[in-house]
Amino acid sequence: MVQAINSTLDYALSKNNDVVLLGEDIGRDGGVFRVTEGLQAKYGSDRVIDTPLVELGIVGMSIGMALNGMKPIPEIQFQDFIFTAFDQLVNQAAKLRYRSGGQFNVPMILRTPYGGGIKGGLYHSQSGEAYFAHTAGLTVISPSNPYDAKGLFMSALEYEDPIIFLEPKKLYRSVKMDVPDEEYKVPIGKASIVREGNDLTIVTYGSMVPVVSAAIEKNKVDAEIIDLRTIMPYDGSTILQSVKKTGRVMIVHEAPRTLGMGAEISAFLAERAIDYLMGPILRVTGPDTPFPYRLEDYYLPNERKIMKAVGKLKEFR
Amino acid sequence: MTEVFNGQEEKDVFLRAYSSMILSRMFDKKIVTAQRQGRVGFYTPTIGQEATQVGVSMALNPDDLVYEYYRDVPFMIHRGVPVEVLLDQIMGNSEDSAKGRQMPSHYNAKDHNFMSVQSPVATNLPLAVGAAYAIKHRKENRVVVTTFGDGSTSTPDFHAAMNLASVYDLPVIFLCENNQWAISLPVEKQTKVEIWKKAEAYGAYGVKVDGNDFLETFKVAKDAVDRARSGKGPVLIEAISYRIGPHSTSDDPSKYRAEGITEGSEQDPIVIAEKRLKDLGYITDEIIDRMKSEAKRIVDQKFDEREKIPPPKPETMYDDVYKEMTWMVKEEKGEAL
Numbered sequence A: 001m002v003q004a005i006n007s008t009l010d011y012a013l014s015k016n017n018d019v020v021l022l023g024e025d026i027g028r029d030g031g032v033f034r035v036t037e038g039l040q041a042k043y044g045s046d047r048v049i050d051t052p053l054v055e056l057g058i059v060g061m062s063i064g065m066a067l068n069g070m071k072p073i074p075e076i077q078f079q080d081f082i083f084t085a086f087d088q089l090v091n092q093a094a095k096l097r098y099r100s101g102g103q104f105n106v107p108m109i110l111r112t113p114y115g116g117g118i119k120g121g122l123y124h125s126q127s128g129e130a131y132f133a134h135t136a137g138l139t140v141i142s143p144s145n146p147y148d149a150k151g152l153f154m155s156a157l158e159y160e161d162p163i164i165f166l167e168p169k170k171l172y173r174s175v176k177m178d179v180p181d182e183e184y185k186v187p188i189g190k191a192s193i194v195r196e197g198n199d200l201t202i203v204t205y206g207s208m209v210p211v212v213s214a215a216i217e218k219n220k221v222d223a224e225i226i227d228l229r230t231i232m233p234y235d236g237s238t239i240l241q242s243v244k245k246t247g248r249v250m251i252v253h254e255a256p257r258t259l260g261m262g263a264e265i266s267a268f269l270a271e272r273a274i275d276y277l278m279g280p281i282l283r284v285t286g287p288d289t290p291f292p293y294r295l296e297d298y299y300l301p302n303e304r305k306i307m308k309a310v311g312k313l314k315e316f317r
Numbered sequence B: 001m002t003e004v005f006n007g008q009e010e011k012d013v014f015l016r017a018y019s020s021m022i023l024s025r026m027f028d029k030k031i032v033t034a035q036r037q038g039r040v041g042f043y044t045p046t047i048g049q050e051a052t053q054v055g056v057s058m059a060l061n062p063d064d065l066v067y068e069y070y071r072d073v074p075f076m077i078h079r080g081v082p083v084e085v086l087l088d089q090i091m092g093n094s095e096d097s098a099k100g101r102q103m104p105s106h107y108n109a110k111d112h113n114f115m116s117v118q119s120p121v122a123t124n125l126p127l128a129v130g131a132a133y134a135i136k137h138r139k140e141n142r143v144v145v146t147t148f149g150d151g152s153t154s155t156p157d158f159h160a161a162m163n164l165a166s167v168y169d170l171p172v173i174f175l176c177e178n179n180q181w182a183i184s185l186p187v188e189k190q191t192k193v194e195i196w197k198k199a200e201a202y203g204a205y206g207v208k209v210d211g212n213d214f215l216e217t218f219k220v221a222k223d224a225v226d227r228a229r230s231g232k233g234p235v236l237i238e239a240i241s242y243r244i245g246p247h248s249t250s251d252d253p254s255k256y257r258a259e260g261i262t263e264g265s266e267q268d269p270i271v272i273a274e275k276r277l278k279d280l281g282y283i284t285d286e287i288i289d290r291m292k293s294e295a296k297r298i299v300d301q302k303f304d305e306r307e308k309i310p311p312p313k314p315e316t317m318y319d320d321v322y323k324e325m326t327w328m329v330k331e332e333k334g335e336a337l
Helices: A002-015 A039-043 A057-065 A078-093 A129-133 A148-160 A208-218 A234-244 A261-272 A303-314 B007-036 B048-060 B072-076 B083-091 B125-137 B156-167 B195-202 B214-229 B271-280 B285-306 B314-318 B329-335
Strands: A019-023 A048-050 A071-075 A109-114 A139-141 A164-166 A191-194 A200-204 A223-227 A230-232 A249-258 A281-287 B063-068 B144-149 B170-176 B205-210 B237-239
Touching: A002 A019, A002 A039, A002 A071, A002 B125, A002 B195, A019 A057, A019 A200, A019 B214, A039 B125, A048 B083, A057 A071, A057 A078, A057 B125, A057 B156, A071 A249, A109 A148, A129 A139, A129 A230, A129 A249, A129 B214, A148 A164, A191 A208, A191 B048, A200 A208, A200 A234, A200 A303, A208 A223, A208 A303, A223 A234, A223 B072, A223 B156, A234 A249, A234 A261, A234 B329, A249 A303, A249 B205, A261 A281, B007 B048, B007 B072, B007 B083, B007 B271, B007 B285, B048 B170, B048 B214, B048 B271, B072 B083, B072 B144, B083 B285, B125 B144, B125 B156, B125 B170, B125 B195, B156 B170, B156 B285, B170 B214, B195 B205, B195 B237, B205 B214, B214 B237, B214 B271
Parallel strands: A019 A048, A019 A071, A071 A109, A109 A164, A139 A164, A200 A223, A200 A249, A249 A281, B063 B144, B144 B170, B170 B237, B205 B237
Antiparallel strands: A139 A230, A191 A223
16 A cells, blocks of 8 residues: 555655645655655655654645645544644644635645554544544545545545545555556546345445455355545435345444434434444444553454354344 | 824824824723623733834835734734724624634634734744744745734744744744733733844844823834845834723723723823824814714724624534535534534
């Protein structure tokens, strides 16, 4: 996935002189995950900008660039560090179109690695998607594989509102697949059905997609797996259609359970699909605790937790 | 007098500046009165800061950008923003370009190169830095002015913006309108050092000016703008003035401060301007009286006229969240209407 994002950024920089990357250690160092490797050497330090250590400044400056005809692609080194910039995201980026009656807009793509899987403890592992998804005006995306990462980013390049592009750091190097060299787009706001099935629906995204897929294949469950790809605005109609078919549903994500995306999707289904459901809507998620270092493997949803929920759902006929 | 203009040109420029200050003052008084009468919901008066804003405005070109805050009516008036635009915003009527979405004092005047106004203080400063980066990137000959009060200098945004603008040598003029009070907190409790001196810590140029005197402010601003435009990096101007009114129509300053500069006193920026212009022989008491009554007439007339405009239609509430309305918002709109 690192390579897919790197080549897409390279493409974006080559096509449009108003595209700039900015963030901490993204230039000389190529980024702490090497996502921007080689780009400063190719495009110069004025377009692949090593910034001082100030997240709110990186985001605020990007918003100002975006308001003035540029296409900034800021990187926040770890999503955990974004919170000093939260004011800029919530009160400036997200609201500028609305508060100006559509006269201003902020075409910025904020990239940031998120989630667990690298033994990062409390401050290098968080999944904060619900914070962003709860803010009207922000669009939240999380790819689960290199193909989608490139395709979604290509769509993001033409998008005219601020995007939080959450990169599951666990998948940066653990998932390999061939990505076409030619230009293609994966639409924003459209989920993908990773696997078709009839017995139950599993809604997930990001780093949990391969975890869910592996568990389902290994245990030969006839489950339909939906990868949201876009977290906000999520693809309600694809979820609804699937749940009407299977009658059973669970949501899997790393982020803490209470008021996470699972809660939103549960409410969405309770409002519209209650007549089709044979059992409860289940959530397999991280617990409502901070993200622990040594006990990471216990924290994250895994095959055992997923299969336990599958077993429970299958009791309802 | 300033060695910038000559003869008749100087007289015209100075009289126009004075005229903007008068119009702003009349506007301010009108809105405060209208708020007390229940005709306006809220307002952040600008009284006392006219000379600072008009003085800086005089030093700018029309295509320079301003990332302002919520107390910049004189700045906007002097750059030609029609009174109607300000009134429509304050009233939140259907002619307001932001469709009545923001509380009063949060203007939009993009066609006069102002940014849309936010409430959270100093969050406009990093945006101004980004705007200046874009200007430099495109090799344009423009500068960005960003305005804020003394309270804003305590925020992380002020620090971030000053530092970034300096690191990248960007053409930003940071205009601190030091009106001595951040709601109830006096500036000496806000910071231990004079604000203009903070510039040095960032490698920027800092300067202090009597913000009650529009000519002094103009001269300092002209120098600052010239510096920034010629690629010498950012400037921090501390313009010392006084918030003659309350923070907003919702607070009562008598609770936390003794009376300072009062309207019509010798330190009132408008009284200072009148003295300056009389000394130059550009104005007489008769002209002053005529200009004041004309400004009052304009404001009264426009206010009555704009007050008749109906509020925005409820369905407009759902627009402009994203370029394309999400299915969620479409559904919510459908449920409500």
